Amino acid sequence: MKQVRFGIIGAGILAPLHAKAIQENPTAELAAVADIDKEKAEKFAHDYNINKVFTDYEAMLLEPIDVVCLCVPSGMHARFAVKCAEMGKHILSEKPLDITFRNMDLMINACKQAGVKLGSVFQRRTLPHFLEAKNNLDSGAIGGMMMINAYLKYYRSDEYYASAGWRGKWELDGGGALMNQGVHGIDLLQWIGGEVVSVKAYTGTLTRKDIEVEDTAAAILKFKNGAIGTIQGATSVYPEQETSIEINGDEGTLKVTDSKVEIWESMTNQLAAPQLPLPDHDGHAIIINDMVEAIINDREPMISGMEARKSVEIILAVYESARTGNEVILSEFHPFESHRDKGVSS
Incomplete structure (x- = not known):
């Protein structure tokens, strides 16, 4: 079976969770890492035995990798994702998908147009x-x-x-x-x-x-x-x-x-509280495994871009309601725009 090759952008506190999960999957390979901080990137590569290290993420995208994990600040997801999609890379974004409607819709549209998968990490599911x-x-x-x-x-x-x-x-x-x-x-x-x-x-x-x-x-x-x-x-x-x-x-x-x-x-059902063992991982392994299977089987990831957009939509509605003092009707707030042509918002 073909190995699904991953690259990580951002060697901060979330990157190790992705790295460990990738390396636990026998059909996945962690091939590269990119971070503008060269020392941080090199240390991360050493810790996780990664061969290719970059300070320029666009140079990493020239490598034969299949998926990019975005472990950068929340408001930077779209600016990386759009370029990754243009280069034909599938994307697994840390939460939240991004922090504005414009950026989320740009990500979703860019991935759709490029024919690549867009998944997000909501491991508590x-x-x-x-x-x-x-x-x-x-x-x-x-x-x-x-x-x-x-x-x-x-x-x-x-x-x-x-x-x-x-x-x-x-x-x-x-x-x-x-x-x-x-x-x-x-x-x-x-x-x-x-x-x-x-x-x-x-x-x-x-x-x-x-x-x-x-x-x-x-x-x-x-x-x-x-x-x-x-x-x-x-x-x-x-x-x-x-x-x-x-x-x-x-x-x-x-x-x-x-x-x-x-x-x-329950009043009417004999409900026995489930005795469920806690998993021996934080959920990233399941998300990574699902992304690998989605690519191999050509299906949507467990948590797609459109699915990940929903939680941010609610949060932005909360902020709008708090700002205005009014109830916010979500259907009238910011519906998905399938033809956004503006650049990534800063």
Whole structure:
């Protein structure tokens, strides 16, 4: 079987997760890394036994690689992705897909026009507790969904924000408690609960005065199926908590976190809380394996560009509602544009 050859752009804190996952897959090869910091790129290449090292990512794209993993700041994804697509490379982007509608739509369109795959990393979808909760809701085990709530309360230290100059800045981070940290939980919320139709929200920078973006956010969501949802997000809650999703049906409740089942009860069904072992990986391995299979079998990745766009759409609606004080109707906000001809926004 043909080896699927990967290159990584960006040798920062997320790149090792990609590298380890690629090297665990027998049909994948980690062939190259690119980073403008030569010393960082060379150290990363040494640590993961990578033969080709570049400070110019466009030079890396001339190599016979099949997939590029984007591990660069969130607001830079599109500028790299468009060039990768033009060079015929499949793309696996870290979350979020990007931080603006224009950039996300440019990425999606560029990949479609070039005939390459675009996938995104939302590895919490692969965790057994969230998978089991979605399956039970879909099967009607707790009746029809009435409410779904995402609790996304984390802690980020001064050292975290100091580790990279773009952190906490609107230009490249695109947001804080929601866009950077909470995006995984918001992806789970819409993946499990279904289409969100409107948002009313409040955000603030309540405890950290050294960042531009929000450290606290709360939102009420209406779903297409009539249910109501809430989001509570923060980056200044100590001690931080696990990502938690609570689903209230008209016949029961499911509440799960990254590592455990907290509530698993139904009035009408004999629901036994699943005894699910925690995986021995963080989910990147499943995402990488899926990308390899998508290329070999010529299908869409597990989490396509259009699918990854949904969580960012909700977050941008939260920011718009907080800015204006109005409810935001998503269908009227920023529908996907299949013919964007403007350049990447900065």
